Amino acid sequence: MDKQVKTILKLESVSKQYRLEKNQNLIAVNEVSLNLYQGERLAIVGESGCGKSTLGKLVTCIEKVSDGKIYFKGKDISKLQRGQLRELRQELQIIFQDPFNVFSPRMKIGAFLNEPFINYKKMNKNTAREESKRMLEAVELDQSYLDKFPHQLSGGELQRVVIARAMALNPSLIVCDEVTSALDVSIQKQIIELLTKIHQETGMTNLFISHDLALVQSFCDRVVVMYLGNIVEVMKSDELGHTAHHPYTQELLNSVFSVHGDRKKEINVLFGEPPSPMNRSGGCPFVKRCVMACEKCLLKMPELKKCKDNHLIACHRLEKCEIK
Amino acid sequence: MNEKLLEIKNLTIRYHNQKTAVEDVSFNVPQQSIVAIVGESGSGKSTLIRSIIGLMTSGGTIESGEIWFQEKNLVTYSNQEMHEIRGNKISMIFQDGGSYLDSKKKIGYQFVETIRSHLKISKIAAREKAIEMLKQLCLCDAERVMNAYPFMLSGGMCQRVAIAMGMTMNPQLLLADEPTSALDVTIQAQVVRQMAELRNDYGTTILLVTHNMGVAAYLADYVVVMKAGQLVEWGACDQIIDHPQDPYTRQLLSAVPELKVGCVG
Numbered sequence A: 001m002d003k004q005v006k007t008i009l010k011l012e013s014v015s016k017q018y019r020l021e022k023n024q025n026l027i028a029v030n031e032v033s034l035n036l037y038q039g040e041r042l043a044i045v046g047e048s049g050c051g052k053s054t055l056g057k058l059v060t061c062i063e064k065v066s067d068g069k070i071y072f073k074g075k076d077i078s079k080l081q082r083g084q085l086r087e088l089r090q091e092l093q094i095i096f097q098d099p100f101n102v103f104s105p106r107m108k109i110g111a112f113l114n115e116p117f118i119n120y121k122k123m124n125k126n127t128a129r130e131e132s133k134r135m136l137e138a139v140e141l142d143q144s145y146l147d148k149f150p151h152q153l154s155g156g157e158l159q160r161v162v163i164a165r166a167m168a169l170n171p172s173l174i175v176c177d178e179v180t181s182a183l184d185v186s187i188q189k190q191i192i193e194l195l196t197k198i199h200q201e202t203g204m205t206n207l208f209i210s211h212d213l214a215l216v217q218s219f220c221d222r223v224v225v226m227y228l229g230n231i232v233e234v235m236k237s238d239e240l241g242h243t244a245h246h247p248y249t250q251e252l253l254n255s256v257f258s259v260h261g262d263r264k265k266e267i268n269v270l271f272g273e274p275p276s277p278m279n280r281s282g283g284c285p286f287v288k289r290c291v292m293a294c295e296k297c298l299l300k301m302p303e304l305k306k307c308k309d310n311h312l313i314a315c316h317r318l319e320k321c322e323i324k
Numbered sequence B: 001m002n003e004k005l006l007e008i009k010n011l012t013i014r015y016h017n018q019k020t021a022v023e024d025v026s027f028n029v030p031q032q033s034i035v036a037i038v039g040e041s042g043s044g045k046s047t048l049i050r051s052i053i054g055l056m057t058s059g060g061t062i063e064s065g066e067i068w069f070q071e072k073n074l075v076t077y078s079n080q081e082m083h084e085i086r087g088n089k090i091s092m093i094f095q096d097g098g099s100y101l102d103s104k105k106k107i108g109y110q111f112v113e114t115i116r117s118h119l120k121i122s123k124i125a126a127r128e129k130a131i132e133m134l135k136q137l138c139l140c141d142a143e144r145v146m147n148a149y150p151f152m153l154s155g156g157m158c159q160r161v162a163i164a165m166g167m168t169m170n171p172q173l174l175l176a177d178e179p180t181s182a183l184d185v186t187i188q189a190q191v192v193r194q195m196a197e198l199r200n201d202y203g204t205t206i207l208l209v210t211h212n213m214g215v216a217a218y219l220a221d222y223v224v225v226m227k228a229g230q231l232v233e234w235g236a237c238d239q240i241i242d243h244p245q246d247p248y249t250r251q252l253l254s255a256v257p258e259l260k261v262g263c264v265g
């Protein structure tokens, strides 16, 4: 990944706040800076509610940033107006967590798949239908699905249709938000193989949001760990299992249920309460739940710093990375 | 084996006149046990679990078979009788839990309504109960969650709201369709512990569908494996996970990505 790495997406101190009732502010994403390289598969993992989907929506311009800038292929896309987004949509696709919400109940799968071909590629209905068949084949569903309604499909089948549609326009960046969580492991494997194939053939960049650490480890090039809207660690994914050092990343690794693990073992539950994204303190977001916390952690937010090649970490205690 | 709380006998379900979605499936769920259904996507897991409380999606009908719950065959129940059982004795957490929430109403309102449709308690008491349950599922911002509309919550937060709603009724049988699919591993661990506690403390019997073989292996006493509408094998968890007999079960287990941890070099 060293030579001629082109940055396809650059985030500069990106924040997203939501205004709630009674003038309260919720910070969903907090000053995130990140480079995504062309052709890279970058994973985002982290606690439920830590801002992963929000980040995905910011990157694909579904939500507007509150602060900071996002550059896609060198162009600032953080302030685009609706009209200007249309073109970008072809290049930036997002697949959501929940396939059930994507469909309108009365639209047949065929019509759903035809849409991008008709709207963007200006194809006529018949050609679009042929293309749709091809897309369905790619996700291993036969053409009888074209005439089905969404409620007639299982969760996994729906998600495959969603993936098929996202791939239709050959985007250069795709955000996959929990795309496999509704799928059984063998279909998950097929989907990952499909995504791998697409990646090899098209070099599509993938921002892959997932809860499945093992999957991330095998599918992605780098992993970003988020906690409460902040990036706390970035590393190569094949090093996740042994050089991850942020105390939160450690907790994540310890919480995985392994099939052949010890079934009598006490469940590892992270102590303390997840903090609220509304009333942030000045210190480290993880301080209240961290076994290593010291006074400095209470007072000052640690910056994300390089601790060695390809490894960034935001932790006062590990700053100098005295990791052996 | 303990007494059976639920017994599925030769159940066959079909949508309209298409191929059967569930075909001649039989197994039982012992009192106070946790049973996990795993298997292929589209194999009829949701169809099966929903049929127990008579909530199949449109066009689904039970063609033959019996569903015995506490000595009663639920297949013969009228809508009215079913309605009474739902929520009181049996509750269900749906696969797409979040989308069962009404997008136009605040979480708090929906939660309180749900509780009060089953329990005769005041709004304030219901609200307290709701908040307590949310907190147990790591939604410490419970007040904010109660005041939010569903779109203001993350996927995993909506899923936990749905779980909380399913759990507050202290049902005798909890049906949970993919309850942890949208959760990160630390919160998943908390939810799994919560379910184990529900069984241990209240004797709740749990039938859950999950794609997470690790969760099934940890939580379940018995595992049911399904493929293309049929039950391929079922039995004690140890037996299915450690000594699977059917090739499909083996294939399923081998497809599980395992986390590689530990030092290298």
Ligand SMILES: Nc1ncnc2c1ncn2[C@@H]1O[C@H](COP(=O)(O)OP(=O)(O)OP(=O)(O)O)[C@@H](O)[C@H]1O
Pocket (backbone or CB within 6 Å): A018, A019, A026, A027, A028, A046, A047, A048, A049, A050, A051, A052, A053, A054, A055, A097, A277, B151, B152, B153, B154, B155, B156, B157, B182, B183, B184
């Ligand atoms: N439209 C909104 N209005 C108010 N708050 C919001 C809105 N959208 C998201 N949030 C809040 O922002 C935070 C981050 O949400 P987000 O969906 O990005 O989390 P996530 O990391 O994707 O979680 P999950 O893993 O559960 O999907 C949450 O606390 C959520 O409640």
Ligand SMILES: Nc1ncnc2c1ncn2[C@@H]1O[C@H](COP(=O)(O)OP(=O)(O)OP(=O)(O)O)[C@@H](O)[C@H]1O
Pocket (backbone or CB within 6 Å): A151, A152, A153, A154, A155, A156, A157, A182, A183, A184, B015, B016, B018, B021, B040, B041, B042, B043, B044, B045, B046, B047, B048, B057, B058, B059, B060, B095
């Ligand atoms: N309302 C319906 N009309 C027609 N067919 C349906 C309907 N609902 C489900 N099906 C079909 O029945 C089969 C079983 O679906 P079901 O949702 O029970 O599967 P599942 O095992 O829960 O899958 P997943 O793991 O993907 O959620 C699928 O092939 C699906 O397409």
Ligand SMILES: [Mg+2]
Pocket (backbone or CB within 6 Å): A052, A053, A054, A097, A177, B154, B155, B156
């Ligand atoms: Mg999300």
Ligand SMILES: [Mg+2]
Pocket (backbone or CB within 6 Å): A154, A155, B045, B046, B047, B095, B177
């Ligand atoms: Mg299902």
